[in-house]
Amino acid sequence: MRTITLTDAIREAIEEEMRVDSSVFVVGQDVRGAIFPHTKGLVEEFGTDRVVDTPIAESGMYGVAFGAAQEGMRPIVDFMFGGFSYVTFSECSVTTGQYHFLHGSQHALPIVITAGVGTGQRLANDHAMSIHGTFAHHPGIKVAMPSTPYDAKGMFKAAIRDNNPVVIPWHMGIMMLKGEVPDIGDDYIVPLGVADVKRVGSDVTVLANSLQLQHALSVAEKLAPEISVEVIDPRSFVPFDMETLLTSLEKTNRLVIVDEDWESGGFAATVSARVVEQGFDLLDAPILRVTLPNMPVPGGYMEEYVAPNPERIEAAIREVCL
Amino acid sequence: MRTITLTDAIREAIEEEMRVDSSVFVVGQDVRGAIFPHTKGLVEEFGTDRVVDTPIAESGMYGVAFGAAQEGMRPIVDFMFGGFSYVTFSECSVTTGQYHFLHGSQHALPIVITAGVGTGQRLANDHAMSIHGTFAHHPGIKVAMPSTPYDAKGMFKAAIRDNNPVVIPWHMGIMMLKGEVPDIGDDYIVPLGVADVKRVGSDVTVLANSLQLQHALSVAEKLAPEISVEVIDPRSFVPFDMETLLTSLEKTNRLVIVDEDWESGGFAATVSARVVEQGFDLLDAPILRVTLPNMPVPGGYMEEYVAPNPERIEAAIREVCL
Amino acid sequence: MALSIDQKKSLMTNLIRAEEFNRMMYRRMMQGKLIGFYHPAEGAIAPGVAASTFLNQDDNLSPHHRGHGITHMLSKGIDIKYYLAEHTGKVTGCCEGRSAFHFSFPEHKVYMMSGFIGYNFAPAVGWGFAAKQRQKGQVVMNCSGDGSYGQGRAHEALLMAQNWKLPIIFFCENNGMSIFSTAMEMHPKPDISSLAEGFGMPSAIVDGQNVFEVAEACLEAIARARAGDGPTFIEAKTLRFNEHDIGTPDLSGWEERSEQEHAEMRAREPVAIATKIALEEGWLTQPDIEHMREAALREITDVEAFADESEIARPPVEELMQGVFAP
Amino acid sequence: MALSIDQKKSLMTNLIRAEEFNRMMYRRMMQGKLIGFYHPAEGAIAPGVAASTFLNQDDNLSPHHRGHGITHMLSKGIDIKYYLAEHTGKVTGCCEGRSAFHFSFPEHKVYMMSGFIGYNFAPAVGWGFAAKQRQKGQVVMNCSGDGSYGQGRAHEALLMAQNWKLPIIFFCENNGMSIFSTAMEMHPKPDISSLAEGFGMPSAIVDGQNVFEVAEACLEAIARARAGDGPTFIEAKTLRFNEHDIGTPDLSGWEERSEQEHAEMRAREPVAIATKIALEEGWLTQPDIEHMREAALREITDVEAFADESEIARPPVEELMQGVFAP
């Protein structure tokens, strides 16, 4: 085991998969020079045929990935900031999600879509939006987001090897988060669709991911003397591991969902609705959600208290445990 | 009162508002010739300066609306099919929703976005998608959809007079639905954000809109001897009239949400989650949702049973009333 | 590039097939025997035939939606019966009856026709990118209408194709119309191929009613692309004899297209033009042409029988769910 | 269009202000006194000044993001203190401290700067559409970088502006770079304005380091637009002396830009070039120029004091919620 950052873990996953599979390549804007560390140095090893910069033309750029995937290649398309995926959103969502299924499930479309997302940089809405919830709304696309370097490496590997489009953003708020990762050469994946109980507890379940998982864990630690909090990281949104969540609820009977997305239409609502449908009798208290309020994400100093944060998570936990 | 179709009601709303407010105009593709009846004949009365066809360039076309709205005009932008709004989705959602708020709430952006949506034409996913849920996910945009000619005329008038971006699609499955509408000259609006109890009942509440409202009403009628079904039409998704819904639940304690959108991330999930948060103690049974399953909407004969339909609505009602 | 007699005969054969297939589709739509909509290709069948007849199986083809790509696909050697079955909602359809008017023949590198105009452009860049890397001389024939060049996606593809010298043919089937709008109003210059200049991309304008003239330009562009010399823009000036899609009025702007316009159009009927050339040049006789038509009609009888005799696709939702993701 | 001495003096004044404002922004970013990021304008200040100095208040301006539009906005007569306060997260900011680096001055018809490159183009069509209908001779100055012309939105706007003869100036500030990528690699022809040819739009290429040359071209294009004669494409060849944004390495492709490149660039410093012209032509003296700089520095002291003395914007969420929708 070594201790590396989240973005270094992503880079290792990409590098290693590129080495073993010549059909894997990266396309984006300024991925050769590397705006973010996860593509740094790739061009030196793999050359400009496999580390490809395009003009500022997101549809054309995504077209490289989409068309190449139809041709049997395994592109990783990097949107830099998650919001930029919206620039070609119909392609990423409708065209991508429907391709395999609508055409009779005869032809796979292996594309990995990644980008930095999330609050914390004080850049405001268009640079701070989450994208996992919007993609999870559109069928035919897998959606996942890592919370630790270990998961990042394993989940990116799983995504690259998956035969489906996988949207796997990473949160800028934890890009320098360090954690243990197996040694180089110890190949592993973290399968998509498997949640992870990041902390065991018995009074209340908190579902949280990425930066918000870190917040949830710190709140759980703080509350430990009073309330025993179980913290589950969904890791994947599509497919979603309902079983792990329901199993936890059998024990805790209380649920707080933390999601850095808007209250309206965010993934937290979907989880809540599913739990109500499938586990209504397990609930001793209303399911509470800690999300972004329904306003464009403000930049500046407001970001800190508008976004979910430890204080809001703690308050929700206390409320369901009353 | 007269009896007219839903699309004629929309046309009347547009016509009348264009007559009284010279800043109102329509922009789209082939709106002069009128692909759908709601823009038919407008060009003859208002000319090509106010009934504007653009190239097949959705971003540019939406730009006409967006820029003109900033200039104090009141555009109605017609995307023909709802799915085409995705072609310029970042503009419709992010750029539009953030404009007023992010810039200090100093400048209004009155844009009406409309399009035909929904299943029933056997055209498959890209021509059959709903859009209300996706837009409702993005803050700063009002979202509504009429279910009757009366509502259509009144809601379109409200939308055109609103100082905010309003997404107001209409369902192709009820485009020829006839209903009573006040006489020409009897000006009225149906305010956005106000739900309507379309049928009073006491055993279970069904929330449904548009084509699905028609289905819900027919099921309610059929079940009347056995189960007393209250049918509520939300009419608006943003703002959403939670009060009317909770008031109904105080009586029925049971809820079925019908929504022609995907299960994952659709608006039905948001309503369910909100009811759980705000009215948990009112519920005697799990909230059930009747939605599109999480697959791209197939065309062909499958559409009929994949989309919500009376059979599925009836089954859900029976299940929560067990 | 001059055509051999064999090549001309292939074009003639496919042109007649294209004409009859389009008639069949029109008739079936009127009979209620097609699902969704149909955009008839009458008057506009030559460009697709010319663009597609000389492609190899491993060349990419993105057919134009006019005639629902049938003129293109049959010319590339695709058996249309699976598409007709699809368009009729049958289990034997190329997409298992799920897709309505969409299609997919991956083994022929015809992946899809998007319901969104202009959505051929960006994927074409990807196909061209893959073809260039593979270095096997594969080309991408990217067909779409004049209207599709309004879409910014067209710009992005032209730009990237020219930057990277990708083996792509931007094949513009300019019928002067997009639904009710005229190209004259929607494009500032007389030719859509004016756009190519902006990128320094070679271009050609050809008479889209003359299948041989179009084919010559295509062969040249294909040769250039196969040789690694980059993309070409070909603009085939063609015509739309019918309304945009069946059931929509036949307007120009917001008024009926005139009888005169129709009369002038119909004087430029592609099969008549090709027949005249064939007979004049003497490489076909009238009976040869009649045989071609008979063969086409026999083919169509079989195609329709296949579609009509197949079962309606009604798999349970659970089964459909299994197909959302690839294994 | 020849410039009067008064016009040249205005340009010189704004150029020096632009230079000092950019220095101030750079310094503050390094001091941690700005929110978000900053894209320094050193070497690239002349185009924005030239494009904006002669606009009327009721002309639309979409400033380029380089220098965060300050060179443009100050030239149009906008008081930058409200933007600096915004960029510092203060309640007195032009967007009440909500927007980080964004801005909005609706009364000056500067509505926004999107965080998405190329998002100036489509709204510009709408402004031009409104201006044309109003028939008051208003124009739209639409500024953005070479990179932004990769975006298909640029194509759609050029197309529609030329179709409708809208009073829009497509003002391309070509610094040859977009982040690490060169225009040489990302555009197939030497000039971005080659695109204008595709639409038959008049265009001009000017030395973006010479504020007077750029202004002459702008005045001509503005006059054409005001007269109802439609859009113009102006390409100002400029330079980016610094890294793309502060904190990002200064690469070309994936390697450091060379010292030679930097030396050559810095030989083309816009204030030095303008000063030389002014002194040679004799309409300014060295002391005049020093006075201009002193005035600029005084202005900046006030602007910074305003921003620094204002309160941090921290309204409660409930209050913010009230601002999501307009009444």
Ligand SMILES: Cc1ncc(C[n+]2csc(CCOP(=O)(O)OP(=O)(O)O)c2C)c(N)n1
């Ligand atoms: C993105 C998008 N916008 C609008 C439409 C509606 N539409 C379908 S066909 C068509 C016209 C296409 O014109 P052109 O490309 O010239 O082809 P033609 O039909 O003339 O052969 C339009 C506007 C669409 N399908 N997709």
Ligand SMILES: Cc1ncc(C[n+]2csc(CCOP(=O)(O)OP(=O)(O)O)c2C)c(N)n1
């Ligand atoms: C849609 C979108 N894609 C990518 C980016 C990231 N980005 C920010 S600035 C920039 C380069 C812009 O280049 P150019 O237009 O030439 O302006 P310059 O910065 O050189 O002045 C890029 C790619 C973005 N902000 N938006």
Ligand SMILES: [Mg+2]
């Ligand atoms: Mg056409």
Ligand SMILES: [Mg+2]
């Ligand atoms: Mg640049």
